[in-house]
Amino acid sequence: MDTVSSLHQAQELLIPYTVVATHPSPDRLDIVLRTRNLLPAVQALQAAQWGYLSAITGLDHPGFDPTEAKSQPVEEKKWDRLADPYIQNVGVFSTPHLETLYHFCQGAAILTLRVKVPRTKPVLPSLCPLIPYATLYERELVEMMGFEVNGASSGERFILPEDWPDGVYPLRKDFESLESQASSGGSS
Amino acid sequence: MEPAAKSGKFSIPIGPQHPALKEPGHFEFSLEGEIVTSATARLGYVHRGIEKACENRTWIQNLYLLERICGICSHIHALAYALGVEKLAGVTAPPRAQAIRTLVAEMERIHSHLLWLGVAAHEAGFDTLFMYSWRDRETVMDLLEGLCGSRVHYSANTLGGVKCDVSPRHSEAIHRGVDFLEGRTRYYMDVVTHDETLLGRTRGVGTMSLDQAVALGAIGTTARASGLARDIRVEAPYAAYPDFPVRISLETTGDLLARFLVRLNELLETYRLIRLIVDHLPEGELQARIPRRIPEGEAISRVEAPRGELFYFLRSSGSDKPDRIKVRTPSICNWSSVLVTAIGHKLADMPMLLAGIDPCFSCSDRSVRIHKKDGEVEQWSWEILRQYGIDYYR
Numbered sequence: 001m002d003t004v005s006s007l008h009q010a011q012e013l014l015i016p017y018t019v020v021a022t023h024p025s026p027d028r029l030d031i032v033l034r035t036r037n038l039l040p041a042v043q044a045l046q047a048a049q050w051g052y053l054s055a056i057t058g059l060d061h062p063g064f065d066p067t068e069a070k071s072q073p074v075e076e077k078k079w080d081r082l083a084d085p086y087i088q089n090v091g092v093f094s095t096p097h098l099e100t101l102y103h104f105c106q107g108a109a110i111l112t113l114r115v116k117v118p119r120t121k122p123v124l125p126s127l128c129p130l131i132p133y134a135t136l137y138e139r140e141l142v143e144m145m146g147f148e149v150n151g152a153s154s155g156e157r158f159i160l161p162e163d164w165p166d167g168v169y170p171l172r173k174d175f176e177s178l179e180s181q182a183s184s185g186g187s188s
Numbered sequence: 189m190e191p192a193a194k195s196g197k198f199s200i201p202i203g204p205q206h207p208a209l210k211e212p213g214h215f216e217f218s219l220e221g222e223i224v225t226s227a228t229a230r231l232g233y234v235h236r237g238i239e240k241a242c243e244n245r246t247w248i249q250n251l252y253l254l255e256r257i258c259g260i261c262s263h264i265h266a267l268a269y270a271l272g273v274e275k276l277a278g279v280t281a282p283p284r285a286q287a288i289r290t291l292v293a294e295m296e297r298i299h300s301h302l303l304w305l306g307v308a309a310h311e312a313g314f315d316t317l318f319m320y321s322w323r324d325r326e327t328v329m330d331l332l333e334g335l336c337g338s339r340v341h342y343s344a345n346t347l348g349g350v351k352c353d354v355s356p357r358h359s360e361a362i363h364r365g366v367d368f369l370e371g372r373t374r375y376y377m378d379v380v381t382h383d384e385t386l387l388g389r390t391r392g393v394g395t396m397s398l399d400q401a402v403a404l405g406a407i408g409t410t411a412r413a414s415g416l417a418r419d420i421r422v423e424a425p426y427a428a429y430p431d432f433p434v435r436i437s438l439e440t441t442g443d444l445l446a447r448f449l450v451r452l453n454e455l456l457e458t459y460r461l462i463r464l465i466v467d468h469l470p471e472g473e474l475q476a477r478i479p480r481r482i483p484e485g486e487a488i489s490r491v492e493a494p495r496g497e498l499f500y501f502l503r504s505s506g507s508d509k510p511d512r513i514k515v516r517t518p519s520i521c522n523w524s525s526v527l528v529t530a531i532g533h534k535l536a537d538m539p540m541l542l543a544g545i546d547p548c549f550s551c552s553d554r555s556v557r558i559h560k561k562d563g564e565v566e567q568w569s570w571e572i573l574r575q576y577g578i579d580y581y582r
Contacts, residue, residue: 024486025275027424052405054490055499055516103488103499108424110488133405133524137516144239159232170240 003027006050006109013048014113017041030112038115039125042102046130051106053127056137058145062119062173063096098122098145117147126151144171197225200535204233215542219535227530229523242513247273247482248347250510257515259340260303263289263296264493265515266345271426272489272502273347279478283428283470285349290428291465292336292344293491294458295362298328298369300494301451301458304546305376308448311539312389317379324372327365334361349475359466370459373452380448390444394529394541397442404525408496408518410545413450414442420492427491432465444544451546481508493518495546519545 001009007029011021017037022030033041045051102113117124124141126149127134139158141147146169157164168181175181203214212233218226238257242250255266267289274281281289302325309317329339336342336352344350354362380386396406401414411418420426421434437453439446484506491498496518505511522545530541 028488052402054497055501055514057501057512057514059503059512101501103501105490105497110490112488131405132403133521136520136523156230157232158230159235161232170237175240 001107003107003109006106007111009048010045010050010104010106010109010111013044013050014041017044027108028110028112030114032114032116035115035117035124038102038113039127039130041113042127042130045104045111051104051109051111053102053131053134053137054105054110055103056134056141057101057103058141058147058171059099059101060119060145060171060173061097061099098147100124100141100147102127121148122146123148123150125149143169145169146172202538204230213542215538217530217535217538222534222536224530224533224535224538227527229527231520231523239513239515242510244509246508247480247510250513251345251347252343254513254515255341255343255345257517260300261296261493261495261498262341263292263344264491264498266343267293267427268489268491268498268500269502269513270345270347271491272487272500273482274476274478275487275489276482276485276502276504277347277478278483279348279476281349281427281476282473283431284353284472285474285476286428287431287465287469288350288352288354288474289345290432291354291462292332292342292350293427294462294465295328295332295335296342297458297494298455298462299325299332300546301455302328302369304451304494304543305448307546308444308540308543309386311543312386314383314386317376317386320372321376324369327369331358331362331365334358346475348478349473351474353474354466354469359469362462362466366459366462370456373455373459377449377452380445380452387445389537389540390448393444393537394526394533394544395441395443396525396529398440400528401442401525404528405521406496406525407521408492408494409447409450409454410496410522410525412437413439413446415440418497420490420497424490426489428465432461432468434461444540447544481506482510495519496521 003026007023007027010029011018011031014021014031014033017031017033017040019032019034021032024030031041096119097116098119100115100117102115104111104113115124122145124138124147126138128138128151136158138147138149142149143158143160146167160170165178165181168178169175198219200217200219201214202217204212214230214233216228216230217224238253241253245253251266251269254269255262257265270281270289302321306318306321306325309315309321332342333339335354335358336344344352380390396404396410396414398415400406401411401416406414406416407418415438417436417438419434419436421429422436425433435457437450437457439450482504484504486501486503489500489502498518499514499516501512501514502510503512526541526545530538533541
């Protein structure tokens, strides 16, 4: 199956769950989903045997420019502008939020399922019941970005050292170093 | 090691430092007698926070940082990144640059597969094969050093092209090296398929069926040994692969023997490809201009590293530094396959099984030896090397 028809098939499969679909490049299809539709969407892909889960990317949209004063929300900064077309369609999350990108690949076709969750309560369902090997990627999301993935984490550290402080997530935009973290009194 | 009294199970921790694998990974196997009943992994001992570090460096600085993710497949990281940045910037590297990138990537595959062959043989207790294959690997290391100036971190790439060119003298040396390696590889193929002792450690061991490979998300040579035709060079050709197509190397049995065969066959295919590229190098420029600030957007770059699909996600907010870089290395995909196929095997098979997916050792260290024309060899310390670099670019 060629790339165009692969992506077309994926788009058809996911129509019931799609909030907005875009083609960032000819070999890619990005679909924004609501969190509750994530598992049904992945199930639909699996039922049609569409591709495989290649990677999961976590993104932090802190709603402020981390180079400026911390935790002062700045309106219309570059972080928002990038995510703007999605935000309008999803409606709820202007700032700040975390985003998860589930990249599925079939041949040269790349399908990305995008899910947004609030930064204060970043809860995601686990893909493990459907894709058991997703656990390694999800544990990375949990430790590095501070997502709460229901049912993914075994509670033990996977990547970070045992003595790493709880509640500090190194890939969040407001994390600079453990020293600065200690002086400012923890993550936002 | 603590015996759990009630169930009669033993829990054996292996690593992070252990004599079997030269990589800091921790595995915990539960045993009933000799048989493994469950396996878990704990990684991160060499986690250096490179994704985070990328956000504080410029696009060009990151090229050098990302190349240092791995000391075996260094070029392929730089290549995946450069291709991604070029996508974002709307720049395409010239054809000659793409061909040289592909050439270096295939030479890197030779060194990586020969290294793996040695490690796997060593895990099987076949140290003669280990030493032979590592001796032969020096051939391709020397070729890479001659071409790019370095054995490990070749730095062949730059954003928009490559930094080294292939001269007629290089191509002659490459032909000679590849001819020698092809003969050696055919010999190893004979050894691997006929040596009864080695076959005892590989045939029917760690078998992963096609269905399992699909369910576990296996990629690269691990997947291809189970008959799952996943090869980014074939599925989504990048760099010069559209002009120099690759024939995929597949086996169906899915055991350790199949993983040997897939890699050795892939080596033979790589030799063919290298000869073809060297003989048909397009003429022209080596670099295209690329802006310092990369336009806003997101790009995904996928390449076939020696261990399988390497996945890069790049996001730019329009500045001279990236907003986010996500790297998914091939080994992480293949860990699940080990943890599942381990169950039901003997503990003594574990080093071989772990080595079977060719897990990536992420660090390497090397001092520089200067071979002077008069045959004298001089060892450079880090300080001298650093000062040399400063003076050179002053």
